[in-house]
Amino acid sequence: MEQPTLDPQPTRRSVVDWFLATSLGAVMVSALYPAFRFVIPPEVAEAPTNTVHAGDLAELPPGSGKVFRFGSKPGILVRTATGEVRAFSAICTHLNCTVQFREDMQNIWCACHNGRFDLNGGNIAGPPPRPLERYRVDITDDEIWVTKES
Amino acid sequence: MRRWYVILTLGLCATIVGAQEGGGPATGGSCVSCHLELDEPELREPAELFAGDVHNRGGLGCVLCHGGDAKAEEVDEAMDPDRGFRGAPAAGEIPVLCGSCHGDAAFIKRFDPNLPTDQWDQYRTSIHGMRLAEGDTKVATCISCHGVHGIMAASDPRSSVYPTQVVATCAGCHADSELMGGYGISADQVSRYRRSVHFLALTEGNDLSAPTCNDCHGSHGATPPGVDSISNVCGACHVMNMELFLASPHAEAFSAMELAACEACHGNHEVLLPNDDWLGVDEESVCGRCHERDDTGGEVALALRALMDRGAGVLLNARSKVDDAERAGMLMEDSAVALEEAHQELVTARTQVHLVSVAAVEEHTSAALEAAESALADAAEAREEIRFRRSGLLVALVFILLAIVALVLKIKQLER
Amino acid sequence: MRFVDAITRFLDERLDIRPLIEFAGEKEVPRHRFEGAYFFGGLTLFFFLIQVASGVLLLLYYRPTAEAAFESVQFIVTRVPFGWLVRSVHSWSANLMVLSAFAHMFSVVFMKSYAKPREMTWWTGCLLLAMAMGFGFSGYLLPWNELAFFATRVGTDMVSKVPLVGDWLLRFLRGGEDVTGATLTRFFGFHVAVMPLVITGLIGAHLAFVQRQGIHVPRGLEDDAERRGGMRFLPNFVLRELVVWLVGLAILCGLAAFFPWELGVKADPFASAPAGITPEWYFLFMFETLKLIPGMVLGIEGELLGLGAFALAGVLWFLIPVLDRRARRGEPSPLFTAVGWFVLAYIVVMTGLSFMGVFL
Numbered sequence: 001m002e003q004p005t006l007d008p009q010p011t012r013r014s015v016v017d018w019f020l021a022t023s024l025g026a027v028m029v030s031a032l033y034p035a036f037r038f039v040i041p042p043e044v045a046e047a048p049t050n051t052v053h054a055g056d057l058a059e060l061p062p063g064s065g066k067v068f069r070f071g072s073k074p075g076i077l078v079r080t081a082t083g084e085v086r087a088f089s090a091i092c093t094h095l096n097c098t099v100q101f102r103e104d105m106q107n108i109w110c111a112c113h114n115g116r117f118d119l120n121g122g123n124i125a126g127p128p129p130r131p132l133e134r135y136r137v138d139i140t141d142d143e144i145w146v147t148k149e150s
Numbered sequence: 151m152r153r154w155y156v157i158l159t160l161g162l163c164a165t166i167v168g169a170q171e172g173g174g175p176a177t178g179g180s181c182v183s184c185h186l187e188l189d190e191p192e193l194r195e196p197a198e199l200f201a202g203d204v205h206n207r208g209g210l211g212c213v214l215c216h217g218g219d220a221k222a223e224e225v226d227e228a229m230d231p232d233r234g235f236r237g238a239p240a241a242g243e244i245p246v247l248c249g250s251c252h253g254d255a256a257f258i259k260r261f262d263p264n265l266p267t268d269q270w271d272q273y274r275t276s277i278h279g280m281r282l283a284e285g286d287t288k289v290a291t292c293i294s295c296h297g298v299h300g301i302m303a304a305s306d307p308r309s310s311v312y313p314t315q316v317v318a319t320c321a322g323c324h325a326d327s328e329l330m331g332g333y334g335i336s337a338d339q340v341s342r343y344r345r346s347v348h349f350l351a352l353t354e355g356n357d358l359s360a361p362t363c364n365d366c367h368g369s370h371g372a373t374p375p376g377v378d379s380i381s382n383v384c385g386a387c388h389v390m391n392m393e394l395f396l397a398s399p400h401a402e403a404f405s406a407m408e409l410a411a412c413e414a415c416h417g418n419h420e421v422l423l424p425n426d427d428w429l430g431v432d433e434e435s436v437c438g439r440c441h442e443r444d445d446t447g448g449e450v451a452l453a454l455r456a457l458m459d460r461g462a463g464v465l466l467n468a469r470s471k472v473d474d475a476e477r478a479g480m481l482m483e484d485s486a487v488a489l490e491e492a493h494q495e496l497v498t499a500r501t502q503v504h505l506v507s508v509a510a511v512e513e514h515t516s517a518a519l520e521a522a523e524s525a526l527a528d529a530a531e532a533r534e535e536i537r538f539r540r541s542g543l544l545v546a547l548v549f550i551l552l553a554i555v556a557l558v559l560k561i562k563q564l565e566r
Numbered sequence: 567m568r569f570v571d572a573i574t575r576f577l578d579e580r581l582d583i584r585p586l587i588e589f590a591g592e593k594e595v596p597r598h599r600f601e602g603a604y605f606f607g608g609l610t611l612f613f614f615l616i617q618v619a620s621g622v623l624l625l626l627y628y629r630p631t632a633e634a635a636f637e638s639v640q641f642i643v644t645r646v647p648f649g650w651l652v653r654s655v656h657s658w659s660a661n662l663m664v665l666s667a668f669a670h671m672f673s674v675v676f677m678k679s680y681a682k683p684r685e686m687t688w689w690t691g692c693l694l695l696a697m698a699m700g701f702g703f704s705g706y707l708l709p710w711n712e713l714a715f716f717a718t719r720v721g722t723d724m725v726s727k728v729p730l731v732g733d734w735l736l737r738f739l740r741g742g743e744d745v746t747g748a749t750l751t752r753f754f755g756f757h758v759a760v761m762p763l764v765i766t767g768l769i770g771a772h773l774a775f776v777q778r779q780g781i782h783v784p785r786g787l788e789d790d791a792e793r794r795g796g797m798r799f800l801p802n803f804v805l806r807e808l809v810v811w812l813v814g815l816a817i818l819c820g821l822a823a824f825f826p827w828e829l830g831v832k833a834d835p836f837a838s839a840p841a842g843i844t845p846e847w848y849f850l851f852m853f854e855t856l857k858l859i860p861g862m863v864l865g866i867e868g869e870l871l872g873l874g875a876f877a878l879a880g881v882l883w884f885l886i887p888v889l890d891r892r893a894r895r896g897e898p899s900p901l902f903t904a905v906g907w908f909v910l911a912y913i914v915v916m917t918g919l920s921f922m923g924v925f926l
Contacts, residue, residue: 020560023553027812030546034648038623042645072486094357098494112497114389127359127387479653479829481644536826539650543823550816557809564802 065101179220199300272370342420381411429455471529492521594796603673613663630754632747635710654822711830851916
């Protein structure tokens with residue numbers, strides 16, 4: 001095995017060695033840095049397409065409703081007069097407009113063709129042919145979590 | 151004379167119903183068994199069809215309408231006028247005959263508690279009913295639409311009055327130009343309707359809520375909606391548009407000019423998908439039919455067109471840029487939400503057009519622009535990020551290059 | 567270097583590694599006109615190591631089910647820091663590995679290094695190439711996008727044409743009759759467990775043979791090599807190899823950043839196949855050939871004939887060390903050189919034609 005011998009020009013040799021070590025080190029770092037960042041999981045551990053934090057109980061008094069975001073699609077939360085929280089897809093089953101909660105009607109209403117859904121998501125008036133897709137609601141502390149059952 | 155028929159028929163109805171227990175194929179009795187054996191199609195087919203008839207299933211047989219004796223084996227006895235046989239009822243007698251059961255709520259309740267019983271009353275108010283009363287036997291009666299021997303419930307998809315079949319049923323007379331010519335009406339309504347968005351929605355979109363002939367004209371009380379009532383008819387589904395129209399200057403103006411509301415711009419049978427080109431004052435536009443470039447209405451039309459064009463254009467551009475970014479692998483969820491919002495705002499803007507108010511439409515096109523521009527900004531950011539990554543790579547490449555140089559130097563040094 | 571000495575001493579005191587180091591120190595690599603060819607084997611190994619590293623990283627987030635695969639790749643590429651880089655590196659390095667393997671193989675063919683006593687090195691090498699392509703084929707499906715799905719369907723359809731065992735082979739590969747989530751899971755198992763195990767063994771054998779037998783000098787270049795003398799493996803060849811590796815790394819990073827791998831569109835088994843499905847480029851020459859063969863030839867289905875021809879060609883290629891008796895004896899063997907050129911030209915031309923859309 002080669003032993004490092006005392007060279008007549010120690011500085012020249014160590015400069016090259018230093019340069020080699022540093023540049024190889026830099027290459028290693030630029031390879032390892034992304035790898036380290038990669039293995040630390042991101043803030044959102046899973047793509048938010050199945051479960052989202054839709055809102056808080058405090059912002060949803062009984063007899064009210066709220067549209068929330070489920071991934072890139074709209075969902076709607078309703079709270080019945082008795083305090084129960086329900087969640088549905090806010091995509092109208094007629095022609096895909098976004099529905100809204102109407103406090104005056106205490107129903108879910110679609111502005112496009114006057115379609116109406118009851119608080120079970122059932123299509124009760126107007127053109128919609130099917131009920132709204134229903135989601136699962138879990139409440140922890142004050143937070144309302146909505147899950148899409150696939 | 152009429153009353154005699156009614157009483158006799160009622161009596162027969164009661165007898166037969168009392169004699170049977172819910173009916174079945176045997177309700178036709180000897181009528182059906184004989185007629186099935188006949189060669190002449192026009193005599194045999196009714197018997198064949200009757201098996202699927204809803205009256206048959208209710209235990210109500212041939213004698214209900216034709217009289218006679220279903221238990222008699224000999225034709226002379228079965229079709230004996232003294233036993234009540236009276237052959238095929240005349241056209242004018244049909245609504246009375248059908249109405250004698252279907253107008254009797256107490257009777258009908260035994261078969262279907264929720265079946266309406268106002269058909270005959272309605273029919274009498276209809277154009278068909280009124281003309282029939284004057285002696286015109288060419289008009290539609292119950293059997294023209296419902297069929298006669300193989301009548302099926304309206305909810306049965308095979309029925310001639312099921313929503314998707316209605317237009318073909320009405321076309322039987324209303325597409326016949328010779329027949330319609332005699333009344334001085336055109337025969338193009340059906341062909342026009344078949345080009346409409348409503349027909350498409352019904353047949354290809356499987357949307358049974360889409361209107362067909364009877365939804366606007368009524369079924370038993372069929373009449374063309376009057377000029378005053380059109381916006382109510384359309385407005386039953388298109389609520390927002392109706393409310394906005396009624397609040398607009400067009401409402402009073404149209405009424406003064408005796409122009410039918412929705413129909414004036416959208417047509418009645420051939421209702422097509424409107425597009426932004428309708429706005430404006432040129433030849434292809436709808437506003438241009440009445441308005442000139444320099445009148446107030448014309449200016450509004452041009453302003454509205456400009457707003458819609460801008461909104462739609464920006465949205466289209468945004469959509470394509472977002473798609474590109476997404477396909478390249480960038481996260482474009484926020485953009486997708488913004489694009490959907492922009493789209494919904496444009497839909498609302500188009501509804502607001504009915505108010506013919508630039509301010510109202512602009513409120514929504516501005517919101518649409520904002521959303522579309524936010525999506526565009528996201529897409530631009532994504533492109534920037536992609537570019538940034540390349541520059542990050544350049545740094546790594548520099549390091550690699552340096553390392554290569556260092557290695558080459560080292561090799562040279564070792565081999566000197 | 568003192569640090570290296572310390573480590574060496576530590577290990578040597580415990581494991582007696584000095585003989586190994588001496589062996590490595592004595593190992594020499596011949597120098598001659600075509601010495602550049604000797605770098606390709608190591609380069610292929612380099613790309614393989616990149617694959618292992620990037621593959622392990624991807625494994626931390628990837629989900630091998632039809633419902634979640636595409637979304638998990640999307641997650642990696644959009645939300646995981648540098649996920650886009652790891653994924654692109656993995657996809658590009660696969661291609662570079664196969665390219666490098668082909669270069670390595672052809673240099674061996676032209677230098678006739680397959681001749682006795684190096685037949686087993688050739689055989690393990692052939693198997694390694696097949697494995698590399700197998701890795702490519704199984705990995706291609708994993709993102710579960712439209713192109714991958716249909717390319718896999720077309721590709722696996724081929725095996726059903728094998729007589730007698732065709733159907734069984736199809737079901738074995740696909741995990742069923744059709745390409746489904748079962749296929750995905752199975753391909754994943756092959757890709758991350760079965761094949762890595764096998765290839766590790768093969769690489770180990772391949773390298774062991776090379777180390778044991780030393781590097782072959784082509785006939786006719788012996789004088790040149792004699793004159794120049796050999797190059798020490800450690801550190802001279804290794805440093806040069808490192809340069810080559812860094813160049814490869816630079817190319818890889820460039821490709822990953824300037825031509826990032828697309829996410830595509832999620833696979834829909836019920837949709838009709840989009841136009842222009844092609845397998846990965848290293849299968850294109852076969853793909854193109856099959857397109858050229860007429861539907862029926864002498865009563866035999868064209869595709870079957872084509873596949874049979876390739877199978878036969880593959881077997882003959884595998885058996886080159888045995889068939890090329892002249893090389894075995896150390897004599898000139900122009901026939902096999904010509905065959906090598908023909909095969910190379912065929913592959914290049916057919917691949918090129920496929921890219922240009924001829925005969926599509």
